Amino acid sequence: MHKVFNRPLLATAVTTALVTGTFVSSSAAAEVSANIGFTSNYLFRGVTQxxxxxxxxxxxxxxxxxxFYAGTWASNVDYGADSRGYEVDGYFGLAGGIGDSGVGFDVGYIYYAYPSLDDSDVGEVYGGLDFMGAHAMVNLVTNADDNSAEDSLSYELGYGLGLTGDMSLDGTVGYVDPDEGDGDYTWWSVGLTRATELGDFTLAYTQNDIDDGNADDPRVSVAFGMSF
Known part of the structure; x- marks a missing residue:
C-alpha cells in the first residue's frame, strides 16, 4: 500500500521509531499524535484508489x-461510477526490537472500512521485520464482506536509504496473491522524500503488471504529509 500515510507501513515506521527511541520521549509513557496529508493519486499496493x-x-x-500502538486513518476513494466515497481504517499492534540484534518487529491487525460502499470492508493481520533500512511484511485477509477475498495474501519488501541532508530514497516491491481466481500481480514503487520543518514532500513512481486496460500504466505522484 502506498499512501501519504500508509497504515501497515506506518506500523513499520513505528517499529523503527520505538527501536531508536524517537517516537516517545523517555519521560512519557505514551504519546498521541495526528497527521494530515495530500496526494495527487492514492495508490494502494500499486493500484489507484x-x-x-x-x-x-x-x-x-x-x-x-x-x-503497543493503535490508531485510525481516513481518505477519500473513487472506484468508478457509483463507487465513490471514503475509507476509514482502524488498526492496533505491537512493535519493538528483538534483543540487541537491531532487528525490529511489528505485528498487528488492520480493518479497512468503506461506509459508503456495499460489501467492501476487509480485515487483515500483518507481521513485519525491519533491519538497517530494509523491511519485509506479510498481510493476510482474515475477514471480508466479500468472502472470496478471505485468506488472500500480500507480500512486501522495501529498503530506505538516507541521502544527503534531509533527502531519502525508498524502494518497495510487492506481490498480491488472491485466495480465489487468477488476479495475482506484482507491483513496485520508488519514492524520493524531502523532510522540511513544515512536513514531508514525496515524489514517487509506481507501476504494476496487471494486464487489464491501463491498470499497468506507470504512475507518478506527488504527496505532502505532516504530523503534529
Whole structure:
C-alpha cells in the first residue's frame, strides 16, 4: 500500500521509531499524535484508489513506550461510477526490537472500512521485520464482506536509504496473491522524500503488471504529509 500515510507501513515506521527511541520521549509513557496529508493519486499496493485523482488523508495515532500502538486513518476513494466515497481504517499492534540484534518487529491487525460502499470492508493481520533500512511484511485477509477475498495474501519488501541532508530514497516491491481466481500481480514503487520543518514532500513512481486496460500504466505522484 502506498499512501501519504500508509497504515501497515506506518506500523513499520513505528517499529523503527520505538527501536531508536524517537517516537516517545523517555519521560512519557505514551504519546498521541495526528497527521494530515495530500496526494495527487492514492495508490494502494500499486493500484489507484481514486481513479488517478487527488486525495486528502489524515489520522490519529496512539503509541505506548511498551510497544503497543493503535490508531485510525481516513481518505477519500473513487472506484468508478457509483463507487465513490471514503475509507476509514482502524488498526492496533505491537512493535519493538528483538534483543540487541537491531532487528525490529511489528505485528498487528488492520480493518479497512468503506461506509459508503456495499460489501467492501476487509480485515487483515500483518507481521513485519525491519533491519538497517530494509523491511519485509506479510498481510493476510482474515475477514471480508466479500468472502472470496478471505485468506488472500500480500507480500512486501522495501529498503530506505538516507541521502544527503534531509533527502531519502525508498524502494518497495510487492506481490498480491488472491485466495480465489487468477488476479495475482506484482507491483513496485520508488519514492524520493524531502523532510522540511513544515512536513514531508514525496515524489514517487509506481507501476504494476496487471494486464487489464491501463491498470499497468506507470504512475507518478506527488504527496505532502505532516504530523503534529
Amino acid at each position: 481514486t481513479d488517478d485523482q487527488a486525495a486528502v488523508q489524515g489520522g490519529v495515532d496512539y503509541a505506548h513506550e511498551g510497544g
